[in-house]
Amino acid sequence: MPTLPLNDAIGLALAEEMRRDNKVIAFGEGIATKRHELVTEFGALRVRNTPLAEGIIAGTAVGAAAGGLRPVADLLFAPFLCYAMDELVNSAGKLRYMSGGQFSFPLVALAMTGAGWGVGAQHNHNVEAWFVHSPGLKVVMPSNPADARALLKAAIRDDNPVVFLLDIGLLYQPGEVPTDAVPIPLGQASTVRAGTDVSLISYGKTVHHCAQAAESLAAEGIAAEVIDLRSLKPLDEAAILATARKTGRVVVVHEANRLCGVGAEIAALIAEQAFACLKTPVVRLGGPDAPVPSSFPLEQATVPQADAIAAAARQLCASHRPLTYPPMENSKCALPH
Amino acid sequence: MNEFPTAADPLRLYEQLLLIRAYENAIVQGSTDGRIPGTCTSVGQEAAAVGAINALTADDLILTNHRSAGHLLARGADPGRLLAEVMGRRDGYCKGRSGSLHISVKELGVVLTTTIVGGELSLAPGVALAQTMQGRPGIVACFFGDGAACEGSFHESLNLAALWNLPVLYICENNQWQAFVHRREAMSREHVSDWGAGYGIPVQTVDGNDVFAVLEATRNAATQVRDTRRPVLLEVLTYRTRGHFEPDDQGYVDKAELAAWLARDPIALCRDRLIGAGQLSLTADAELIARVDARIATAVAFASASPFPSIEELTLDVYA
Known part of the structure; x- marks a missing residue:
């Protein structure tokens, strides 16, 4: 199986989709410069650099999508999406519904985010929850090159607008990419590691931190299950509930601000639908309610690391929910004890 | 595709002016007793809409805004x-989900109406890019x-439309x-x-209350784009003679300015012109x-x- 960095897997997916469908075009801040091989293969009309003006880049993607094309717009860094919020949220997300279903917006908005480069809070802000909260949009954040390629292919083929977030810290991390080019349907989580004692649910780079934590927990005899959500909307609720019911102990992990982050939705979902299976309260690990600093140690401190994740899991496995009421009969809980 | 009134039959233009005014008046009347929600009316601006729209062809696409009835x-x-x-009724063009502010009618080529001021401007280059890249003949008319x-x-x-030849x-x-x-x-300048x-x-500036002037100017401009x-x-220079949104007492409006524009009401101007040219009798009117x-x-x-x-x-x- 060939090995590629995530950034190259994105380029591969773009080339494959542009080859397959001539309605796919790509434009954005330096995409024709940085991915010049696409210009060579597909021409300067289908691969374009743009002004550094996120509003019109996103707006042009929305208009082109409604007009029958499948644009991929590269907006560089996620905080720049603030300039594109109107076009993505008010137009792409709403005009299908508000027009009574007359229009579709098959577009992908690409942006980088996350710790790793020390670029500071105006280039590193994990804003995925904003878009999850916006009707009509889908949100994807892959954790490895193979998923990035397969999810981007699905996002390009999707008839809805997709905000596709790339974790800066993973961009140049290599990973195996299969030779087949099958898209992964949006809304399908993956089980990175199976386990029965505690569930670690995450996405993006913290999936790897969860996997490291699971490794050290295994050495202590704790079998942790690691779930990579991959797409945040649609959210794989079935996979979340299945793992919660299986282990009864859940740690939700993400780099984004914990306050009103995606983890809050996951914790609430579990509380509403799998409460009877829980042996302990759900724990959320996330970034602080603070702009991300540039200084490397401070930046790293905003990200839940493997040690903290393992510590949280260990604590959950050591404690038991005091039973203040008779145990409920609930056949949905896989391991009632 | 429907047949569009692209012929410049002066009486047809006049009838459209009357229709828009009567439609807006019905809404104003209905909104005073709560039968119809208040809207951003286009009263006073009818000639701008009728002149421009009639200069377009069936292939052309239109992006408009909250003041779109015309x-x-x-x-x-x-x-x-x-x-x-x-x-907000089921038989509305958008199944009742739009209300007055964002009505699109794809079958008429009126696409992506948005009420975010400037929203239509952000979408227009993309629509034009799709037209160009798919070899479609129609141009994109963006009203704002x-x-x-x-x-x-x-x-x-x-900037982008000029840069990319859209x-x-x-x-x-x-x-x-x-x-x-x-x-x-x-505005820091007198004219947009x-x-x-x-x-x-x-660029060109035209008297927006003269439907024939708008028609001719738009034809020339559309031909140039094509x-x-x-x-x-x-x-297109015109005047919003009613408030921003119904109801609006317009207490903030300069009375002399309003009176000057009301004296150049686009419907009266058109009627006088047609009667003067012997194209309209009082009976026919x-x-x-x-x-x-x-x-x-x-x-x-x-x-x-x-x-x-x-x-x-x-x-x-919500989702496709």
Whole structure:
């Protein structure tokens, strides 16, 4: 199986989709410069650099999508999406519904985010929850090159607008990419590691931190299950509930601000639908309610690391929910004890 | 595709002016007693819409905004279905989900109507790019106001359309008002067209209350866009003679300025011209007015009888 960095897997997916469908075009801040091989293969009309003006880049993607094309717009860094919020949220997300279903917006908005480069809070802000909260949009954040390629292919083929977030810290991390080019349907989580004692649910780079934590927990005899959500909307609720019911102990992990982050939705979902299976309260690990600093140690401190994740899991496995009421009969809980 | 009234039959233009005014008046009347929700009317701006829309072809696409009744009716939209949309009824063009502010009618080429001021400007280059890249002949006409011209999206849009050679006809209906602020308080230049020239885009300014002048100017501008496949900016000078949104007491409006523009009412100007040229008799005028009034009465009855959408439809069409 060939090995590629995530950034190259994105380029591969773009080339494959542009080859397959001539309605796919790509434009954005330096995409024709940085991915010049696409210009060579597909021409300067289908691969374009743009002004550094996120509003019109996103707006042009929305208009082109409604007009029958499948644009991929590269907006560089996620905080720049603030300039594109109107076009993505008010137009792409709403005009299908508000027009009574007359229009579709098959577009992908690409942006980088996350710790790793020390670029500071105006280039590193994990804003995925904003878009999850916006009707009509889908949100994807892959954790490895193979998923990035397969999810981007699905996002390009999707008839809805997709905000596709790339974790800066993973961009140049290599990973195996299969030779087949099958898209992964949006809304399908993956089980990175199976386990029965505690569930670690995450996405993006913290999936790897969860996997490291699971490794050290295994050495202590704790079998942790690691779930990579991959797409945040649609959210794989079935996979979340299945793992919660299986282990009864859940740690939700993400780099984004914990306050009103995606983890809050996951914790609430579990509380509403799998409460009877829980042996302990759900724990959320996330970034602080603070702009991300540039200084490397401070930046790293905003990200839940493997040690903290393992510590949280260990604590959950050591404690038991005091039973203040008779145990409920609930056949949905896989391991009632 | 429907047949559009592209012929410049002067009487047909006049009838469209009457129809838009009667439609808006029905809404104003209905909103005073709560039968119809208040809207942003286009009263006073009818000639700008009728002149411009009739200069376009069936292939052309139109992006408009919250003050869109004139564009929609001139393009041939059914006033009954428009009113049903305004009233949130099932037979509205957008199944009652838009209300008055964002009515799109894809079958008429009126696409992506947005009420975010400047939103239409941010979408127009993309629509034009799709037309160009798919080899479609139609140009994109983007209607916006002087308020939208003060948004950053206006400047980003013109720059990109000029840079990428996109066939966009920018039509600024400068109605002198940006919600409750006079354009003099908000613009560093006297004309929006001054800004367009800065992007190397051909510009023209025209009397927006003279339907024939708007028709001719838009025809020339549209031809230029069609021939060059590059953007052109047409600034249409007119006046919003009612408030920003119904109801609005217009206490903030300069009475002398309003009176001066009311004295140049686009419908009266057109009528006088037609009568002077012997193309319209007083009898024929009365017949036209009666026909338009009857059409609007039918539309009000149709919309009022249309049911509300069912609650089950609340979350339909969010995702494809």
